[in-house]
Amino acid sequence: MLSSVEVNNLRENRIDKKFNELKKKGRKALITFITAGDPDIDVTINLVYKMVESGADIIEIGIPYSDPLADGPIIQASSARALKKGTKIDNIMNAVKIIRQNTDVPLVYLVYYNSIYKYGIEKFLKNAKESGVDGLIIPDLPLEERKDIKELSEKHHVYLIPLVAPTSNDRIKKICENGKGFVYCVSTKGVTGVRNSIETDIEKYMHLVSKYTNLPKAIGFGISGPEMAKKFAPYCDGIIIGSAIVKMINDSRNNDEIFNSVINFISSVKDVI
Numbered sequence: 001m002l003s004s005v006e007v008n009n010l011r012e013n014r015i016d017k018k019f020n021e022l023k024k025k026g027r028k029a030l031i032t033f034i035t036a037g038d039p040d041i042d043v044t045i046n047l048v049y050k051m052v053e054s055g056a057d058i059i060e061i062g063i064p065y066s067d068p069l070a071d072g073p074i075i076q077a078s079s080a081r082a083l084k085k086g087t088k089i090d091n092i093m094n095a096v097k098i099i100r101q102n103t104d105v106p107l108v109y110l111v112y113y114n115s116i117y118k119y120g121i122e123k124f125l126k127n128a129k130e131s132g133v134d135g136l137i138i139p140d141l142p143l144e145e146r147k148d149i150k151e152l153s154e155k156h157h158v159y160l161i162p163l164v165a166p167t168s169n170d171r172i173k174k175i176c177e178n179g180k181g182f183v184y185c186v187s188t189k190g191v192t193g194v195r196n197s198i199e200t201d202i203e204k205y206m207h208l209v210s211k212y213t214n215l216p217k218a219i220g221f222g223i224s225g226p227e228m229a230k231k232f233a234p235y236c237d238g239i240i241i242g243s244a245i246v247k248m249i250n251d252s253r254n255n256d257e258i259f260n261s262v263i264n265f266i267s268s269v270k271d272v273i
Contacts, residue, residue, distance in 0.1 A: 013106075013134050013135070013157070013159055013180070013181065014104060014105070014106040014107075014134045015058065015106045015108070015134050015135055015159060015180075015181040015182065016181070017106075018057055018058060018105075018106050019182065019216045019237065019238075022057065022237075023237075027273075028233050028236070028237060028238055028239060028273045029057040029058055029182075029216070029218060029237060029238030029239070030055055030056050030057050030058075030229075030238070030239055030241070030266065030269060030270050030273060031056070031057065031058040031059070031060060031108075031218055031220070031238050031239065031240040031241070032051050032056040032058075032059055032060065032240075032241055032242070032245055032266060033059075033060040033061075033062060033075075033110065033220075033240065033241065033242030033245060033246070034047055034048075034051075034059070034060075034061065034062065034242075034245060034246065034249070035062040035064055035075060035078035035079055035081075035082050035246060036061050036062060036063060036064065036082060036087060036091075036092040036095065037064055037081075037082030037083075037085055037087025037091065037092070038064070038078040038079075038081045038082040038085075038087075038246070038249060038250075039081065039085070039249065039255075039258075040085055041087065041091050041092070041095050043249075043255055043258065044061070044092075044095055045095050045098055045099055046255075046259070047249075047258070047259070047262060048061075048099050048103070048105070048107075049099075049102065049103065050259050050262060050263050051262065051263075051266055052103050052105045053263070054262070054263045054266035054267045054270065055266055055267055055269075055270030056105070056266055056270075057105070057106070057238070058105065058106040058107075058108060058238070059105055059106070059107055059108070060108045060109075060110045060137065060240070060242065061092065061096070061107060061108070061109055061110070061133075062075065062078070062079070062109075062110045062111075062242075063089060063092055063109055063110065063111040063112070063115055064078070064079035064080075064082035064083045064087055065079055065083075065111075065112040065114070065115055066079070066080075066083060067112075068112060068139075069112075069139070069140055072243060074243040074246050074247050074250075075242060075243055075246055077250065078246045078249070078250065081250075089115065089119050089124070092109075093127050093128070093131045094131075096128075096131040096132050096133055097131050097132065099132070100131065100132035106134045106135070107132060107133050107134055107135075108133070108134060108135040108136065108137060108161065108181075109128060109133055109135075109136050109137070110136075110137045110139070111136060111137070111138060112138065112139065112140050113138050113140050113141045113149075114140075116138070116149070121148065121149055121152055122152055122156075125149075125152050125153055125155075125156040125158055126156055128156070128158055129156045129157060129158050133158060134158065134159060134181070135158060135159035135160070135161045135180070135181045136153065136158060136159070136160055136161065137161045137163055137184055138160070138163075139163060143171075143174055143175055146160070150178070159180035159181035160179070160180060161179065161180065161181045161182060161183070161184055162175045162176055162179035162183050162184065162213075162215075163175070163183075163184040163186065164176065164183055164184070164185055164186065164209060165186040166186070166187075166200050166205050169208065169211075172208060172209060172212055173211075173212040176209065176212045176213040176215070177212075179213060179215055180215075181215070181216075182215055182216040182217065182218050182237065182238060183209055183213055183215050183216070183217050183218065184218055184220055184240065185205065185206065185209055185217050185218060185219050185220070185236065186220065186221045187200055187202065187219050187220065187221045187222050187223065187232075202219065202232050202235050202236075203235050206219075206235045206236055216237035216238060217236045217237050217238070218236060218237060218238030218239065218240050219232050219235075219236045219238070219239060219240060220239075220240030220241070220242065221240075222243075223239055223240065223241050223244070224241075224243075224244050225241075225244060225265070225268070225269065226268045226269050226271070226272045227272075229241070229269050229272060229273050230272040230273065233272070233273040239269070239273055241269060244265070245262055245265065245266075248261045248262055248265060249261075249262070
């Protein structure tokens with residue numbers, strides 16, 4: 001019979017393990033995003049493997065949605081392509097099960113609340129956990145409405161990752177309360193996308209978030225490549241890149257080109273952070 005300590009160890013989330021491991025090495029996390037089913041589920045599975053091999057520490061898998069309000073044109077278009085291909089949540093859950101047979105990388109769903117609600121909140125969380133998902137980022141879940149899903153996420157040991165923007169101190173404090181995994185720090189107001197520059201005072205912003213939580217802080221929205229990642233890495237615990245990768249996938253002419261482009265890009269970012 002397992003002791004209580006052994007049970008807790010078995011339940012330790014892969015996200016926590018990864019950040020603890022990186023902290024001991026004095027390194028920052030590279031968190032990458034792809035939309036599941038773009039261009040198809042088999043490529044999604046193989047892209048996860050390629051990203052891990054190239055240095056990605058945590059991978060966000062976007063569940064395609066017809067009205068992704070937090071996303072800019074690049075990720076919106078990838079959602080539309082995936083849905084047109086017939087990608088369903090169950091396809092994605094099955095893909096994660098396959099991925100889990102070959103890698104222990106932390107996996108996070110980026111999913112809009114309506115997708116969870118229509119699927120069934122408890123069913124979604126149960127299946128996500130059984131598939132091997134470690135956390136959820138829900139960009140359209142209002143702070144005031146997260147109580148039910150938070151309770152169920154804790155029941156199923158799936159982290160509900162807080163997402164904050166450079167807004168009021170009080171808002172940031174409330175969002176960070178009881179957060180798990182890491183804080184997704186939106187770099188600027190607006191939607192996702194590749195940006196040439198980010199005007200937010202990142203050092204001041206990260207200092208503000210640190211006042212309200214000891215969780216690792218990861219910066220996302222608009223980080224376009226190695227130069228920007230290198231600039232912001234000293235102020236945070238992780239760099240999140242999505243739109244730049246999704247654009248590469250769409251711009252590639254075939255699967256080999258997709259894999260080569262993504263491998264080279266991720267390696268170049270990992271080298272500087």
